[in-house]
Amino acid sequence: MRIALLATCLADAMFPDVAAATVTLLQRLGHQVVFPQAQTCCGQMHVNTGYFAEALPIVRHHVQTFEAAGVDAIVAPSGSCVGSVRHQHAMIARKGGDDGLAAAATDLSARTYELSELLVDVLGITDSAAQLGSYFPHRVTYHPTCHSLRMLRVGEKPLQLLSTVQGIDLVELPGADQCCGFGGTFALKNPDVSTAMLADKMAGIIASRAEVCSAGDSSCLMHIGGGLSRMRVGVRTVHLAEILAATKESAPAANPASTTATGNVGAAR
Amino acid sequence: MTTFLGIPRRSRPSGHGMGHNGLPDSPLRGHTSFPDAARSAVGNTQLRRNLGNATATIRAKRAAVVGELDDWEALRDAGSAVKQQVMARLPELLEQLEAQVTARGGVVHWAADADEANRIVAGLVENSLQPGDAREAVKVKSMATQEIGLNEYLEERGIEAFETDLAELIVQLGGDTPSHILVPAIHRNRSEIREIFLREMPDAPADLSDEPRRLAMAAREHLRRKFLSAKVAISGANFAIAETGTLAVVESEGNGRMCLTLPETLITVMGIEKLLPTFADLEVFLQLLPRSSTGERMNPYTSLWTGVTPGDGPQNFHLVLLDNGRTNALADEVGRAALHCIRCSACLNVCPVYERAGGHAYGSVYPGPIGAVLTPQLTGIDGHDDPNASLPYASSLCGACFDACPVKIDIPSLLVELRGRVVDADRDRTIPGGWDAAMRAASWVMSSGKRFTAAEKAMKAGRVLAGKKHKISSLPPPLSAWTTSRDLPEPPRQTFHQRWRAEHGSSDDAPAPGGEPR
Ligand code: SF4
Numbered sequence: 001m002r003i004a005l006l007a008t009c010l011a012d013a014m015f016p017d018v019a020a021a022t023v024t025l026l027q028r029l030g031h032q033v034v035f036p037q038a039q040t041c042c043g044q045m046h047v048n049t050g051y052f053a054e055a056l057p058i059v060r061h062h063v064q065t066f067e068a069a070g071v072d073a074i075v076a077p078s079g080s081c082v083g084s085v086r087h088q089h090a091m092i093a094r095k096g097g098d099d100g101l102a103a104a105a106t107d108l109s110a111r112t113y114e115l116s117e118l119l120v121d122v123l124g125i126t127d128s129a130a131q132l133g134s135y136f137p138h139r140v141t142y143h144p145t146c147h148s149l150r151m152l153r154v155g156e157k158p159l160q161l162l163s164t165v166q167g168i169d170l171v172e173l174p175g176a177d178q179c180c181g182f183g184g185t186f187a188l189k190n191p192d193v194s195t196a197m198l199a200d201k202m203a204g205i206i207a208s209r210a211e212v213c214s215a216g217d218s219s220c221l222m223h224i225g226g227g228l229s230r231m232r233v234g235v236r237t238v239h240l241a242e243i244l245a246a247t248k249e250s251a252p253a254a255n256p257a258s259t260t261a262t263g264n265v266g267a268a269r
Numbered sequence: 270m271t272t273f274l275g276i277p278r279r280s281r282p283s284g285h286g287m288g289h290n291g292l293p294d295s296p297l298r299g300h301t302s303f304p305d306a307a308r309s310a311v312g313n314t315q316l317r318r319n320l321g322n323a324t325a326t327i328r329a330k331r332a333a334v335v336g337e338l339d340d341w342e343a344l345r346d347a348g349s350a351v352k353q354q355v356m357a358r359l360p361e362l363l364e365q366l367e368a369q370v371t372a373r374g375g376v377v378h379w380a381a382d383a384d385e386a387n388r389i390v391a392g393l394v395e396n397s398l399q400p401g402d403a404r405e406a407v408k409v410k411s412m413a414t415q416e417i418g419l420n421e422y423l424e425e426r427g428i429e430a431f432e433t434d435l436a437e438l439i440v441q442l443g444g445d446t447p448s449h450i451l452v453p454a455i456h457r458n459r460s461e462i463r464e465i466f467l468r469e470m471p472d473a474p475a476d477l478s479d480e481p482r483r484l485a486m487a488a489r490e491h492l493r494r495k496f497l498s499a500k501v502a503i504s505g506a507n508f509a510i511a512e513t514g515t516l517a518v519v520e521s522e523g524n525g526r527m528c529l530t531l532p533e534t535l536i537t538v539m540g541i542e543k544l545l546p547t548f549a550d551l552e553v554f555l556q557l558l559p560r561s562s563t564g565e566r567m568n569p570y571t572s573l574w575t576g577v578t579p580g581d582g583p584q585n586f587h588l589v590l591l592d593n594g595r596t597n598a599l600a601d602e603v604g605r606a607a608l609h610c611i612r613c614s615a616c617l618n619v620c621p622v623y624e625r626a627g628g629h630a631y632g633s634v635y636p637g638p639i640g641a642v643l644t645p646q647l648t649g650i651d652g653h654d655d656p657n658a659s660l661p662y663a664s665s666l667c668g669a670c671f672d673a674c675p676v677k678i679d680i681p682s683l684l685v686e687l688r689g690r691v692v693d694a695d696r697d698r699t700i701p702g703g704w705d706a707a708m709r710a711a712s713w714v715m716s717s718g719k720r721f722t723a724a725e726k727a728m729k730a731g732r733v734l735a736g737k738k739h740k741i742s743s744l745p746p747p748l749s750a751w752t753t754s755r756d757l758p759e760p761p762r763q764t765f766h767q768r769w770r771a772e773h774g775s776s777d778d779a780p781a782p783g784g785e786p787r
Contacts, residue, residue: 050688183665226755
């Protein structure tokens with residue numbers, strides 16, 4: 001398949017290892033990866049903050065960029081950005097009076113997948129160790145991010161992928177379905193409630209006695225990891241893509257864009 | 270500047286007098302913005318424990334009883350469809366209700382706003398009292414009368430309104446305001462309740478303990494006397510059936526039933542959106558409501574009444590139909606979904622923001638997720654300093670409310686829609702706010718690949734900020750809102766764009782992968 005990577009602006013700028021791990025996975029499966037270099041952002045921050053008019057040119061740019069790529073599928077290592085593509089792009093186009101763009105956005109969104117969706121539903125991964133060579137000998141807990149859970153309904157897919165990684169000790173996260181408190185600009189507009197939610201999420205992570213907290217969204221991980229780092233909890237955050245891309249051969253390289261400065265165990269590059 | 274939220278501006282909700290900021294002092298509007306009010310609530314450890322325990326208990330109960338039904342999703346669809354139909358046919362159904370109630374001996378009154386409703390009710394109470402009667406009325410728990418501030422209005426006119434719902438009584442005796450639409454005293458624990466009873470209830474036994482049963486018995490003693498002496502009862506309604514003119518109140522304690530049956534006069538204040546077209550529709554809603562609200566299969570008391578029955582129950586029945594901003598919300602195709610709400614409170618109980626901030630932080634009798642969409646629609650938003658302008662942002666958009674809502678109100682999408690209106694209402698400001706400027710700049714950057722990569726280069730500066738610790742722990746305002754509780758990682762040496770360019774040059778295509786597909 002010819003698959004385009006939607007790196008997401010946050011992973012692109014702050015967590016390039018997450019985007020790179022996504023590419024690695026697809027290439028390992030023999031797919032042709034395309035990275036449309038004109039890509040920027042899905043516009044979700046603007047939409048969710050109420051700046052619809054400002055989101056319109058971003059949505060238009062996204063649609064034009066990925067239409068031009070001529071691919072079978074588009075994948076993003078983010079439930080939230082895929083949620084925005086699927087549930088908001090056409091709405092923003094319609095609000096802007098551009099029905100043509102709305103139709104194109106709907107068309108494109110049907111080919112846009114969150115990583116675990118693409119791997120399980122489209123590429124048929126049932127055993128990460130056997131099919132992807134995934135090896136990650138660590139105690140890991142998984143936080144299902146709200147948009148992957150409730151907007152995309154990815155359900156058990158990420159857990160299915162993680163549980164078949166060789167060497168992993170996957171442990172349950174107490175209160176897993178509770179929001180971590182990130183919420184985009186919510187974290188800045190309502191910092192106190194956001195932090196209170198984060199505190200409870202961290203308590204769950206600590207109770208799980210995991211050494212790594214994983215998720216499918218770099219944004220929520222940046223928030224959770226930022227709290228864990230501040231509290232010197234000694235738990236680091238690693239994106240799902242990086243765990244799946246890690247192999248026996250991949251050297252424990254630099255800390256995989258973990259937002260915590262504790263520990264130094266690598267995932268694949 | 271007022272946000273335009275609908276086409277025909279029928280009425281503006283009103284309270285009495287003006288509060289701080291020159292804004293009306295109304296049960297639908299507080300004095301502080303949500304983030305400010307939430308700041309102190311989050312620091313209140315007692316409140317956090319009380320709310321955390323209570324919401325966790327209700328959540329678990331609800332999940333258990335909802336899980337029992339195989340057709341729960343079909344029921345939600347049915348509930349949503351009925352409510353959509355009600356909103357589409359509201360004028361016609363209201364007239365049908367009026368005709369049916371009138372034909373069965375009731376009197377229907379129409380109130381455009383809170384003031385008018387309060388005036389009507391006060392007049393009706395006055396007319397029902399004989400000289401020498403105690404100037405009082407008993408009340409069934411009702412959100413509509415909270416919304417219009419009826420108790421305060423009556424009090425100003427020397428009429429005492431006694432709340433008979435246990436939790437509402439606790440709130441009233443404590444001189445407090447409700448913080449939850451179903452469990453108004455959810456912010457109190459039992460030792461606090463014991464203290465309130467001992468302080469405010471003259472007939473409370475001196476040796477009252479904080480055992481729930483003892484507390485309930487003390488309240489029961491206290492209330493029984495009121496039920497037997499009161500001439501007038503005031504209630505709300507959960508449902509009104511247009512087809513038959515039947516009103517319904519759903520409750521747990523039986524105190525509502527006492528009020529609905531013992532006094533001579535019954536006055537019901539009901540929001541105009543509470544209609545159901547036919548009696549058969551109750552089948553759907555009497556399954557949805559108790560499971561969603563108290564986590565019970567069936568609530569203990571469901572009272573239905575139709576007009577007046579000679580020799581049985583109240584002999585005078587008045588129905589006050591309240592608009593108070595509802596037609597504004599109705600005129601708005603997106604916003605009208607908020608009127609589908611049956612006030613079950615499931616969205617409050619599952620909301621992580623409500624659980625930490627508590628109901629009072631919303632400044633409205635309608636707190637939580639539904640309050641954050643309903644309140645600003647009912648009141649309109651008066652400029653960016655209006656505390657209600659902050660309500661649509663009082664959510665992380667996690668979506669738990671939408672999943673829990675028995676009538677499938679897509680609250681997150683409604684919140685986003687309202688955020689758009691808050692922003693648009695401010696567009697004619699001569700000096701754009703900080704957010705406006707930042708969002709415009711970001712839009713310009715993110716709508717071009719070239720500008721985006723150029724901007725990413727500038728992020729390198731963050732590496733200097735991060736220094737030897739490889740993380741950023743303090744930033745100036747407004748970004749300090751992040752760094753007060755969270756570190757930021759050091760920006761990477763290379764962005765993914767730069768990495769790709771280094772490996773593949775200007776080509777978007779990676780070289781075809783070698784080896785066979787696995
Ligand atoms: S919005 Fe839905 S969940 Fe919330 S109180 Fe209303 S009916 Fe219940």
